[in-house]
Every structure is written in C-alpha cells, then in structure tokens.
Amino acid sequence: MIMSSANLKWVSISNFFPNLLGLIENFFTILGGTPTPGTKMLSVKGITQGIYLINAMAFAGLVIFVTFTQLQKYTKEITFLGVYALTSFGCIAFITITTGLTGHRYINPSVILVLIYIFSCNNQIYSGKVSKSIKTLTLTLFIFSSLTAYTTKNDVVKSQIGITWNTEYKSLINFLEHKQLTYGFATYWNASSITVLSDEIIKIRAIEISSKIPKPYRWLSFDHWYYKNSDITNSFLLLSEDESKLIDWKLLNEMGLTPTHSYVFGNYYIFTFDKNLAAAMEKQWK
Numbered sequence: 001m002i003m004s005s006a007n008l009k010w011v012s013i014s015n016f017f018p019n020l021l022g023l024i025e026n027f028f029t030i031l032g033g034t035p036t037p038g039t040k041m042l043s044v045k046g047i048t049q050g051i052y053l054i055n056a057m058a059f060a061g062l063v064i065f066v067t068f069t070q071l072q073k074y075t076k077e078i079t080f081l082g083v084y085a086l087t088s089f090g091c092i093a094f095i096t097i098t099t100g101l102t103g104h105r106y107i108n109p110s111v112i113l114v115l116i117y118i119f120s121c122n123n124q125i126y127s128g129k130v131s132k133s134i135k136t137l138t139l140t141l142f143i144f145s146s147l148t149a150y151t152t153k154n155d156v157v158k159s160q161i162g163i164t165w166n167t168e169y170k171s172l173i174n175f176l177e178h179k180q181l182t183y184g185f186a187t188y189w190n191a192s193s194i195t196v197l198s199d200e201i202i203k204i205r206a207i208e209i210s211s212k213i214p215k216p217y218r219w220l221s222f223d224h225w226y227y228k229n230s231d232i233t234n235s236f237l238l239l240s241e242d243e244s245k246l247i248d249w250k251l252l253n254e255m256g257l258t259p260t261h262s263y264v265f266g267n268y269y270i271f272t273f274d275k276n277l278a279a280a281m282e283k284q285w286k
Contacts, residue, residue: 008099019097023107026096030111031056063114066121078120085113168266173198175265184236185277187243188217190268194238204238205278212248213255214277216285228279235278237271244269256280 011019028034033056035049067086089110095101173194176182184204185191191204205225206217214237216226237259239247252258257280259271278285 008095008101010098011100015100016097019100022102023093023096026107027060027111028053028056030108031059033057033059062118066118069121078117081113081120082117085110085117088113169193169197172265172268173202175263176202176270179263179272181236181270181272183232183234183276184238184270185214186238187240188219190238192220209243209246212246212251213281213284214247226278226285228282229276232276232279234272234274235276236273237277239269239271240267241269244271255284 025034031052033053035046035053039046039049041047041050067082089107092101092107092110096106176184176194177198182202184202185207186194186204187208188206191206194202194204206219206221207214208217209215218226257273257275257277260274261272263270263272273280
C-alpha cells in the first residue's frame, strides 16, 4: 500500500532523471550496495562497501541478462512469474519517476519477486557449464546481499532505529517491564517500535489525539485492538510532553478514566489506568 496515494502529483519532466537515480539508489540499498558518502575507499570499511557495490551492480546486470533470455522461452509458469514481477516493479518505477515517490520500501515486494524469478530461471533454462556458472554467480550474489542484513546497516537505518533503540527504547522497555506495564496505547511510531523491539512482551496500540481525547489510529492496525477485552484489566498511555498537553484530562476523568499513577521517563510521560482504555472509551472509539 502506498500511503496517501490519492495525493500523488506529477512532477516536471526535468525531475524524471533525478527520480530515476533515486530509484536506482533504492534498488542498490535493498541489495546492500550503497556506500556511505565520505568513507575512504582504501579503508577496511571502504573496501567492504566497494565489494557490496560491485555485488549490487552484478546483481542488476544479472536481472537484465536473465530477463532478456528467459522471457523468450515458452515455460508458461516461469514466463508468468517474470511478467508479473517485472510489471510490478515497472508500475512502482513509473510512479517513483513521475511523482517523486520516495522510500525503497515501496519497491521491496517487486524486487523480492524478481529475485525469486531469477532463481526459478536458473533451475530450468540453463545447462552444462553455463548452468553451473550462472547458478554459482546467483548464489554468491544472494549470499553477499544477505550478509548486509547481519553485518552492516544503512546509516539512515542506524540513526532512526539503532541509536534510538540503544539510547531510548531499550531503557524505556526495561522500565515498563519493571513496572509490569505490558499493555498500553501511544502514538504510531512509539507504539509500533516498542511492540516490535520488545518481541511483543509489551503490546502498545496506536492512537492519535483527536477532540482532546485518545482515539484509535487505524492505519496498519487491527480493529479488534480497540474492542473491549475482558482479559485486559489495566492499561497505560505513553505520551510525549506535547501530546500530554493536547488531552483534556478533566474530560477523561468524567469518563471514569483517572490515572492511578504517572511516571516521567526521559522524554516520555506514562499514565496508568486500572482498566482497559478500549473498554472505558467503547462508545467514543466506535
């Protein structure tokens, strides 16, 4: 799903080429082939990133090579997979180039399909020495690309996830566990991050502040998260200072939602309740 797809707008033709370069960069990022700008080429890190870059370039060449050889064959199953994968990638590529849509997550599914397609081709269309060479090359490229998921992270990912996890979320999760706070509500990014990083030991559902009270944030959420659940007897609100000021606490008190405890942990304000917010606000959350 492309968020806010209805708001996509055409860009000037002069921006098509920069957008194409951005698409190529996103493709290389998925394969782990984007060197960090400013890194010395002859350093250990620089050489390693150079190997990953060459690997990504070889992979891109392999995609083109396999596409132009396999689509001429008459294996219906593989041809269908190839057409489907390439059409999927082509649609996202067209939108990216002509609207400036950013984010490599949008091309992830189609790239994965293309990789499955390549493997399928290797198993059926080559023979003899060519078969062994192509299969060995493909396997080598896959291994090198997958290593980046375990050995290195893109700098953007480090800044958004790694550093935040080490300095904020890890300590916050430990604090919530110590206070036995395992079910709560927070705005989208905090809710999702803490739930995933705690391996769902702590489950936090996404809310937004609307009309001065917390309300369900249903994008990428399940409706049953916001239903009354008799198994949940207490919950908490995790908010930033600014978010806490948007809530009409007097109105919540009138609804029978008076915090039993409140904590300040770093930049977070935590308010605990002796009931499930979803049950107490059943009417407001319908």
